[in-house]
Amino acid sequence: MKINSQNNNENFFSEQKELIESLSLKIITNLQNAILQKGNASLIVSGGSTPKPLFEELSSFDIPWEKVKIALVDERWIPSSSDDSNEKLVKNTLLQNFAKKAQFIPMYQEDMTIEDSQKTCSDIYQNELFPFDVIVLGMGADGHTASIFPNNIKLEEAFETNESLCVFMTPSNAPYDRMSLTKNAILSANNIYLHFEGEQKQEIYKQVLEGIDKKQMPIASILNQDKKIIEVYYK
Numbered sequence: 001m002k003i004n005s006q007n008n009n010e011n012f013f014s015e016q017k018e019l020i021e022s023l024s025l026k027i028i029t030n031l032q033n034a035i036l037q038k039g040n041a042s043l044i045v046s047g048g049s050t051p052k053p054l055f056e057e058l059s060s061f062d063i064p065w066e067k068v069k070i071a072l073v074d075e076r077w078i079p080s081s082s083d084d085s086n087e088k089l090v091k092n093t094l095l096q097n098f099a100k101k102a103q104f105i106p107m108y109q110e111d112m113t114i115e116d117s118q119k120t121c122s123d124i125y126q127n128e129l130f131p132f133d134v135i136v137l138g139m140g141a142d143g144h145t146a147s148i149f150p151n152n153i154k155l156e157e158a159f160e161t162n163e164s165l166c167v168f169m170t171p172s173n174a175p176y177d178r179m180s181l182t183k184n185a186i187l188s189a190n191n192i193y194l195h196f197e198g199e200q201k202q203e204i205y206k207q208v209l210e211g212i213d214k215k216q217m218p219i220a221s222i223l224n225q226d227k228k229i230i231e232v233y234y235k
């Protein structure tokens with residue numbers, strides 16, 4: 001049984017190159033439209049290994065990047081000099097070429113504990129980036145998205161809270177404490193993309209559409225809802 005799959009636009013590709021070209025064009029069009037309508041745009045992206053080619057492609061478009069603020073969907077609580085930092089990834093691959101002119105809003109605060117940073121994160125995202133124009137999500141092989149991890153003690157807060165745009169979490173099966181946008185913060189975005197690649201993740205996606213419990217695979221809270229259409233780009 002498929003649950004609410006009418007709310008997802010599926011874009012399947014057999015070649016990564018075509019996926020990246022198509023997805024980057026959509027994102028660039030969203031950013032240009034936001035700039036035309038209100039003079040600025042926000043682009044909020046995920047980390048991990050999948051989005052690198054997408055970031056490189058996006059950076060090659062000649063648009064008024066100085067009017068674009070770029071930030072993260074989630075961050076590992078480690079200094080931005082670390083190779084596992086999402087901030088480092090974005091700076092090295094997206095804030096390059098034409099996109100060098102964009103302004104990056106960090107999620108990681110080096111002088112604060114993650115507990116103390118949750119409210120600061122929420123305030124910064126509210127003041128600097130809201131309303132969110134474009135969010136690009138990834139998905140882990142355990143069904144996590146952003147840094148909303150399965151069967152976590154803070155899962156209910158991540159799913160339910162409207163008081164904070166950010167939530168911190170300690171994953172049981174992945175390294176580092178993480179800061180993440182909440183489910184409701186993600187679903188507030190005007191354009192929401194999910195990008196994943198590989199057969200293992202295709203299998204996860206299938207299980208999610210068949211109705212798996214969102215506590216077991218948190219990406220289900222994004223895909224199986226009737227508030228927003230999710231654009232799914234996968235291969």
Ligand SMILES: O=C(O)[C@H](O)[C@@H](O)[C@H](O)[C@H](O)COP(=O)(O)O
Nearest residue numbers: 046047048049050138139140146
């Ligand atoms: O910081 C992170 O790890 C993420 O933002 C996370 O949600 C990511 O999107 C998935 O874990 C997929 O990661 P891969 O692309 O590396 O498989």
